[in-house]
C-alpha cells in the first residue's frame with residue numbers, strides 16, 4: 001500500500017482517480033489550489049496549495065512513493081489567455097518536479113501534441129502542437145523522459161468521473177450531451193475531423209497498475225477515434241427527433257488526428273472499460289434528473305471560468321501571491 005500524492009487531484013480526472021486509488025487500498029493525499037472549486041469534500045487528506053509554491057509542496061513530495069501529476073491549465077482556450085502563466089504552471093513546474101522528486105511519477109499529457117496529421121499516430125510519430133496548451137504539455141513531457149516516469153497522452157475525455165468533483169462540460173462529448181438534453185439540437189462544425197476519445201474513469205484504470213510498475217516513457221491512451229460527424233449520428237440514436245445543424249464551415253480548432261494505444265495495450269494490458277455511449281448516457285441521466293443545477297455556469301468550462309478570474313484586478317493565479325485567494 002503505497003503513499004500516493006495526487007497533484008491537481010481536485011479536478012475532473014483527479015476525482016475519478018482518487019476514488020479508484022482508495023478502492024485499491026492506497027494512502028492518498030491530494031494537493032490542489034482549488035482553482036475551480038469552492039471546497040474539497042472528499043474524505044481524503046487534502047493540502048491546499050499552488051504547485052509553484054515549493055516550500056509548501058516539498059514535504060508532501062517527501063511523503064510520497066508515487067506522484068500523479070495532473071495539475072495544469074487545461075484546454076486550448078484556457079491556455080491561450082496568458083501564455084506566461086501557462087508556461088509557469090504547465091511546463092516550469094514539471095521541470096522543477098523532475099529535479100526535486102526521484103520516486104515514481106505518472107504524468108498526464110495530451111494527444112493534442114499531435115495536432116493535425118494524417119494516419120494512425122503512435123508515440124514516435126512527429127508532433128505538431130498547435131496551441132499553447134499542447135506546446136507546454138509537450139515541453140513538460142521532455143523533463144520526464146529520463147526519470148522513473150510514465151507520460152500518458154490522453155485523448156479528449158468524456159463521462160462522469162465521480163460524485164463530488166466538477167464535471168467539465170467544455171469537452172466535445174459532454175458539450176454535445178448538454179446541448180442535446182437542453183435544446184434537442186446540436187451543431188457540428190466541419191465534422192470530418194477525427195478525435196481520439198477516452199472515458200475519464202479509464203485514466204484511473206491506466207494509472208493504478210502502473211504506480212509500482214517498471215514501465216517508463218510515453219503512452220497514448222484512447223478508447224476510440226471518432227469523427228465529429230459520426231458522433232452526431234450516435235446522438236441522434238439516443239435523442240429522438242434531435243436536430244443536427246451541420247455546417248461546412250471549418251471549425252477554427254484545426255486539430256484532426258487519430259491515435260493508436262497499441263503500446264499501452266502491449267506493455268501493461270491497457271483495455272478501456274467504458275464505451276462512448278455509456279459515458280454519454282450517464283451524463284444524460286444526471287442532466288435529465290436535474291442534478292446539475294446550472295450547466296451554463298462558467299465553472300463547468302475551464303476557459304470561461306479562467307477568463308473571469310484572470311480579469312480580476314488581483315488574480316488568484318497571480319505569481320506574486322500564489323497562496324492567497
Ligand SMILES: NC(=O)c1ccc[n+]([C@@H]2O[C@H](COP(=O)([O-])OP(=O)(O)OC[C@H]3O[C@@H](n4cnc5c(N)ncnc54)[C@H](O)[C@@H]3O)[C@@H](O)[C@H]2O)c1
Nearest residue numbers: 008010011012013033034035050051070071108110154157
Ligand atoms: N480532460 C481532458 O480531456 C484531458 C485530455 C488530455 C489530457 N488531460 C490532462 O489531464 C490532467 C487533468 O485534467 P482535468 O480535465 O482533470 O483538468 P481540471 O482543470 O479539471 O483539473 C486540473 C486541476 O489542477 C488544479 N490546478 C491548476 N493550476 C494549479 C496550480 N497552480 N496549483 C495547484 N493546482 C492547480 C486545478 O485546481 C484543478 O483541480 C491535465 O494534466 C490535462 O492536461 C486532460
